[in-house]
Amino acid sequence: xxxxxxxxxxxxxxxxxxxxxxxxxxxxxxxxxxxxxxxxxxxxxxxxxxxxxxxxxxxxxxxxxxxxxxxxxxxxxxxxxxxxxxxxxxxxxxxxxx
Numbered sequence: 001x002x003x004x005x006x007x008x009x010x011x012x013x014x015x016x017x018x019x020x021x022x023x024x025x026x027x028x029x030x031x032x033x034x035x036x037x038x039x040x041x042x043x044x045x046x047x048x049x050x051x052x053x054x055x056x057x058x059x060x061x062x063x064x065x066x067x068x069x070x071x072x073x074x075x076x077x078x079x080x081x082x083x084x085x086x087x088x089x090x091x092x093x094x095x096x097x098x
Contacts, residue, residue: 010058016076017045020061030057033066033087042086046079059084 003009010022025033034053036042042050045065056069066082068075075081 013074013076015060015065015067015081017065017078017081018060018062022058022060022067025057025059025066030054033057036087042082044079045081045083048079050082057082 010024013022014020015022033042037050037053040049044050050068052070054068054070055072058067058069058074059065060067064084066084068080068082
């Protein structure tokens, strides 16, 4: 099964908007994000409501954009990125896995 947190993958792929390195957020943060998605409170870069839960989520180097992962597919389209400012999460302390 594809694992976006695999070090080889994270070394190769960059944020499509900022070209910065991507890091995987832990499951505890993913659960909080998915709760907000289910509540209808999450929007992508172009203002479209995110309607499907995320399997995993990556965050860019300056922690401003979330890169969604669904069905093992990392969505690297700029319009589909999710601005991190929507979340009251302390993302800096949430990098890594749990």
